[in-house]
Amino acid sequence: MENFIKMTALSPDRQKGEKDDLFSLAEANNAREFHKKLNGYAPTPLHQLDHLAETLGISGFYVKDESFRFGLNAFKGLGGSYALGKVIAEKTGKSADSLSDIPAGAFTFVTATDGNHGRGIAWAAKNLSQNSVVYMPKGSAKERFENIQALGAHTEITNFNYDDTVRFAMEQAQKNHWTLVQDTAWEGYEDIPSYIMQGYMTMALEAAEQLGGTIPTHIFLQAGVGAMAGAVTGFFYNYYKENMPTIVIVEPNKADCLYQTAAANDGKLHRVGGALDSIMAGLCCGEVCTVGWEVLRHHADYFFSCPDYVAADGMRVLGNPKGSDPKIISGESGAATSGLLYQLLTDQTLSEFRSAVRLDKDSVVLCISTEGDTDKENYRHIVWDGWYTNPTNNR
Helix, strand or coil: CCCCCEEEECCCCCCCCCCHHHHCHHHHHHHHHHHHCCCCCCCCCEEECHHHHHHHCCCEEEEEEHHHHHHCCECCHHHHHHHHHHHHHHHHCCCCCCCCCCCCCCCEEEEECCCHHHHHHHHHHHHCCCEEEEEECCCCCHHHHHHHHCCCCEEEECCCCHHHHHHHHHHHHHHHCCEECCCCCECCECHHHHHHHHHHHHHHHHHHHHHCCCCCCEEEEECCCCHHHHHHHHHHHHHHHHHCCEEEEEEECCCCHHHHHHHHCCCCCCCCCCCCCCCCHHHCCCCCCHHHHHHHHHHCCEEEEECHHHHHHHHHHHHCCCCCCCCCCCCCCCCHHHHHHHHHHHCHHHHHHHHHHCCCCCCEEEEEECECCCCHHHHHHHHCCCCCCCCCCCC
16 A cells, blocks of 8 residues: 555535535534433533644644543544434434433344444443444454443454445344444435434534634545545535635545545545555545535545554644643544644645645644544554654655
8 A cells, every 4th residue: 555645636516415404503503402411411622722733834723622522532422322312213203302211122223333433322322221233343443342342232343344344234234123323324324324424513513613703724524434524514514604614534545435436536436445454443434425425525625545654643743732732632533634734734745735725824724533542552552652654754
């Protein structure tokens, strides 16, 4: 695999897409009102990194820190809880606000995960006294497995990659009459993924309100299947309207299905096969979410395919702050966007990309650290021991 950063531009039309209404301000408020009623809800912090921004030569840098979300060390509980609430409400005819009297174990929810999504589903199912089954791809971290298992989910690590594990979960759902709650969509399976994506908007709505009158010039979003990236992009399109920031999508180069789809720009979705074995485990997905892509193809500007050292640099930069900037513990997937921003602004060989994206002294950038140290052993190896460094050192 090439050990360098690649970029493609999509030239979005900024025209309203058929899925954009799913991510309106009204839908975001519905999701947040649901989340406000959950135990442990609180807005996660939006950190302003003034000293780092000055060092990088931009006007402002903000990072939304999702390691504080519901005690789960990642944002995924937002989507899982909202989807389970919507599904149970639909199947029982009850309001999503009155699910406490649903008989225990009435539903079994099944999903495939690299870690954070499955933990969110297990947590949400436990809160609602329902059952959950979580399948994980080959090579999943022991800590992530144990965190899901501790929430009462039946948890297994398969011998498949992520996308084949999704197919296995779907087969088990059909065989056992369980409800599949997957954070990707395909033809014929879009309603539940859309609920999950709508749940993610709570995070975006919080960020918009925390920014106040500051409007970012750029929003960097990491992507696996593109569900979170699509939801957040759709929300900000509806929120900022004619002031829509430049949207930059970031993927690992070993699982860059959105980059490949944007680069081909032929009206087809392009998949990536193989082991999908980047350190950015939560982004190691080889097949595009149809709902997410429908939003991104209208509103995303640039797609980057990145080696592992990009995320590793992001982890080190956020974990070792400049001056009085706050320290942010960001995991491999969480730090991918900050790592790319750091590379674009410090690596002179990337000046062409930097100019194309229009990063300069007036830029104000928003990133979302979607997870904390969900694999603590690997986090220490990267941050303490210097694993995964840029082999070219072009700064």
